[in-house]
């Protein structure tokens with residue numbers, strides 16, 4: 001039954017020679033495309049192949065071609081800006097851009113996938129970019145980098161991704177001799193990409209005139225490629241460990257017959273090979289400067305092109321050390337010392353030194369992997385295989401750590417080669433999986449079913465700041481869930497829906513994704529209105545929330561973020577000496593009484609001016625308002641958790657509050673009636 005959800009009939013008709021369907025891995029460091037050759041469309045293997053000419057380093061550089069004057073700089077229209085840049089500048093993509101990196105780093109952009117879809121330049125992820133690019137501006141929910149320092153031309157990560165995709169598209173069409181064909185594609189993203197990042201990726205495809213059939217999670221794509229390409233599928237639970245240039249992803253999948261079910265997924269968007277490159281660069285530089293104390297450290301650090309070159313050499317050395325035990329970084333005439341003499345940078349580095357530098361990064365991945373297994377309720381012994389994906393998994397140290405933590409257990413009987421699967425080139429597997437997904441959508445592949453999951457619980461806030469889960473973590477997508485809610489007080493006309501993501505019972509410890517207000521609810525006694533809230537998560541991982549009052553059919557909806565940026569960011573510690581149940585009781589009840597008070601206060605304000613209320617009533621409203629505001633501030637501050645539990649739960653504060661509000665309600669109503677008579 002579920003199969004129908006995944007095979008989109010709209011695309012059946014698109015199987016013709018004017019159309020090329022690609023699987024694209026848009027990577028932080030490298031991007032590439034694959035396709036299913038037409039001759040194999042009806043064959044049993046459905047084996048996609050990599051289009052080798054499309055392998056492109058994810059770097060884009062710009063140089064002036066003509067006078068820049070007269071070029072439109074309208075940032076509100078990305079497509080127009082993209083075309084303006086394409087027509088009026090020399091745009092270098094991939095290897096060519098890599099070559100211009102040393103000469104012109106300010107106008108050459110790499111690792112942009114790390115910031116695609118982020119709109120705040122104060123985000124810590126921008127630190128390294130701030131040093132390199134000048135005059136960054138946040139505009140239209142995106143950060144733009146200024147080209148050529150003084151010009152008005154700007155680019156953002158989406159535009160850069162657009163250029164990479166257009167290059168891949170052009171190379172693929174050329175390789176297959178289909179120059180005039182239209183291109184459809186399945187594009188991969190890290191499982192933890194949020195809605196903005198997914199949308200930015202869709203937008204980049206649009207800039208490149210690629211019709212994106214589906215956004216699919218990278219580890220899921222990798223698993224598809226391992227499973228489908230294997231000669232003999234073996235049922236069981238698999239883990240996909242994907243450590244690329246910029247991101248880490250882990251997924252647990254179950255293969256049952258031809259059905260792939262994702263049991264769990266997790267990751268870190270700021271953890272990848274590039275981080276190790278920076279660590280290596282800083283380490284060798286530090287060592288070099290210690291040995292050469294006549295060199296001014298700041299001069300070296302401010303020499304951007306040397307620093308970039310050293311970074312490139314650090315990466316090369318890391319790669320070399322995956323099959324050698326020592327390597328050397330050698331940059332002749334690297335920079336001048338204070339006497340104006342040229343200095344050669346030469347330094348030997350051992351594999352053990354790199355391993356030490358990699359240790360904290362790898363430990364982080366192991367921790368996330370363990371938690372993912374726990375969340376999916378799988379123990380490591382039941383893993384059929386761990387599939388290795390991403391260039392970094394070529395590092396012997398990483399393989400050893402995975403074996404040590406998830407496979408070995410001192411069991412000499414274990415066939416390591418069989419447990420750790422790196423049979424498919426770690427650079428290609430995600431891309432091949434994207435083509436398999438494309439084959440599923442177009443109908444070229446019919447005997448595999450993919451069930452993907454929602455990575456974190458999505459819910460809404462109910463009274464007292466409690467999280468009411470709507471879509472559980474690891475539920476299969478696409479999915480829609482509806483639940484009916486009602487009002488908490490008489491004549492309530494407004495309901496605010498706060499949407500959260502995360503695993504805590506308390507909303508304040510989760511990530512707030514958005515909010516909207518449903519107003520105009522008919523005035524009825526509490527509990528009578530029927531408000532149906534629906535959470536719909538589509539196959540691209542994009543969430544749409546709607547709320548409808550069923551008596552009037554009044555509707556609101558909001559489309560928003562589905563996935564949390566990183567695990568560490570969304571957990572706020574609850575004060576350790578406080579019982580979380582006590583605290584949630586306090587928040588729940590406080591929220592309830594606050595809502596009652598707010599409604600009462602609203603009515604009070606409505607009638608003030610036309611009805612005369614006594615001084616007592618007015619001062620009680622003001623006093624309670626000030627108190628709720630103070631409690632609101634205390635709720636945000638976890639160092640006050642203890643005080644709140646003491647006051648409200650242990651010293652009867654909640655009962656006193658309840659009594660005050662009840663009394664206020666009675667007094668208010670009687671004064672209102674008295675005045676009206």
Ligand SMILES: Nc1ncnc2c1ncn2[C@@H]1O[C@H](COP(=O)(O)OP(=O)(O)OP(=O)(O)O)[C@@H](O)[C@H]1O
Nearest residue numbers: 027028029030244245246247273322390391392394
């Ligand atoms: N032999 C090797 N040893 C160690 N690291 C390697 C090796 N080969 C490639 N890498 C590293 O792998 C990373 C690139 O991997 P990959 O191409 O899978 O990343 P990506 O797909 O571009 O990034 P992401 O998946 O994070 O978006 C780079 O950091 C590169 O230095």
Ligand SMILES: [Mg+2]
Nearest residue numbers: 027244390430
């Ligand atoms: Mg990758």
